[in-house]
Amino acid sequence: MGSDAILYTMKTDSDLQIPFAWEERRPVLLEKCLYIPSWGQEGAHLGPGIWRQHEVFADPNLPLAIEFCSGNGEWIANMALSHPHLNWIAVEKDFYRAKKIWLRLFRQSLPNLFVVCGEALSFSKHYLEDHCLSEAWVNFPDPWPKRSHAKHRLIQKPFEAEMRRTLSCEAPLTLVTDDERYSAQMTQVFSSWKGNSSSEMPGYGTSYFHTLWLEKQKQIHYHRFTHGSLD
Ligand SMILES: C[S@@+](CC[C@H](N)C(=O)[O-])C[C@H]1O[C@@H](n2cnc3c(N)ncnc32)[C@H](O)[C@@H]1O
Numbered sequence: 001m002g003s004d005a006i007l008y009t010m011k012t013d014s015d016l017q018i019p020f021a022w023e024e025r026r027p028v029l030l031e032k033c034l035y036i037p038s039w040g041q042e043g044a045h046l047g048p049g050i051w052r053q054h055e056v057f058a059d060p061n062l063p064l065a066i067e068f069c070s071g072n073g074e075w076i077a078n079m080a081l082s083h084p085h086l087n088w089i090a091v092e093k094d095f096y097r098a099k100k101i102w103l104r105l106f107r108q109s110l111p112n113l114f115v116v117c118g119e120a121l122s123f124s125k126h127y128l129e130d131h132c133l134s135e136a137w138v139n140f141p142d143p144w145p146k147r148s149h150a151k152h153r154l155i156q157k158p159f160e161a162e163m164r165r166t167l168s169c170e171a172p173l174t175l176v177t178d179d180e181r182y183s184a185q186m187t188q189v190f191s192s193w194k195g196n197s198s199s200e201m202p203g204y205g206t207s208y209f210h211t212l213w214l215e216k217q218k219q220i221h222y223h224r225f226t227h228g229s230l231d
Contacts, residue, residue, distance in 0.1 A: 011106035016099050027118075029054055033102050034127070036118030038093065045126040058111030062087045063134035068120040069141045069154065073101030075207035080105075080113040082205075086134070091116045091123050120154055124162040131168040140209035143179035153182065160189050164227045175223040176204075178213040183221035195225035 018025060018035055025037040026044040034050070051060065063086055067076045070090035080088040090113065092098045098117035105113045116123050120138075144152045155175060163173050173193075175186045187197065201222040204210070213220060 011103055013099065013103070016102050018095070029056075032056065032105055032113075033098065033115040033117060034123075035095075036116065036123060036126075038119060048127050048129045048132075050127065056114045057087045059087070062112060064089065064132055065135045065137075066091065066128075066133055067137045067139060069138055070097070070101055071140075072097055072208055073104050073115075075137075075139055075205050075210070076101065077104040077108055077110060077113065078205050080110045081108060084112055086112065088113045089116060090114070091118065091120050093117070093119045121158060121162060124166060128162075128166045130165055133167045134171050136163060136167055136171070136173045137176070138174075139176045139207050140213075141175075141177065141182070143177060143182045145179065145181070150181075150185075153185065155182070155186050155189055157189060164229070167227060169228060170226050173225045174201075175225070176201075176210070177221050178209070178218045180221075183223070186221075186223050190223070190225045193225040193227050195223060197221060197223045 016030065016033060019028065019030075020026070027034065027036045027046050029046060029050055034046070036045075050056065065079070065083070065086045066089045067079075068091045070076050070092040073090055073092070076088055076090045080086075090098075090101045092101060092115070095117050098115055101113075102115045104110070105115060116127075138154065141154045142152070144150050167173060173190075175190075177183050177186065183197075187195075199219055199221065204222070210220065
């Protein structure tokens with residue numbers, strides 16, 4: 001990892017750009033960042049082979065961990081630093097937040113972190129092989145608190161199906177939220193999985209929203225599930 005550190009310095013905001021005009025955008029692998037545009041590019045996906053064909057991690061043989069909805073990347077950058085025996089993928093659909101994660105990757109010299117600027121379900125469907133994940137996290141996904149907006153929540157049956165497909169048998173999925181109703185929905189969506197819920201999780205780490213809600217003395221709901229099935 002020593003020589004990699006040389007590569008991981010001196011990035012600025014303007015070093016990550018999408019190299020196309022808006023109407024020509026398509027998925028592209030940039031330096032340590034996969035960019036997936038938000039509109040239909042079904043035929044243009046680079047596919048799950050990119051993990052092997054390109055050197056996205058310094059050590060491609062480490063088990064894979066993923067965080068969906070990474071925001072500014074505070075949580076996952078710290079996890080990549082404190083858990084160097086795992087390769088970490090941060091998935092964030094907002095380009096400006098994804099860029100913040102990407103800057104952390106270089107500034108903190110994290111050879112086991114990779115950034116995906118794209119939508120969680122779309123990324124999972126097109127880039128993750130069956131049972132390739134050894135852990136998955138969703139930390140404070142947007143709660144869409146209005147009933148009429150709840151259809152936009154990530155944690156629904158299609159996401160459950162993707163997690164069942166991509167997580168290995170006993171690999172944990174951790175879902176964290178401050179929102180009471182979303183917490184209940186998480187339990188319901190994963191009711192066929194083994195799991196437990198708690199108001200504390202030792203060693204969880206910190207994220208922007210974790211700190212924010214703790215300061216406002218909101219209760220945090222931590223859910224951990226495993227599907228335990230071999231199919
Ligand atoms: C409430 S923030 C939480 C950020 C971070 N996890 C934290 O704890 O500070 C939710 C983030 O999820 C991103 N997001 C929402 N839906 C997403 C999706 N379907 N795929 C990828 N990112 C998504 C948003 O852009 C936003 O940055």
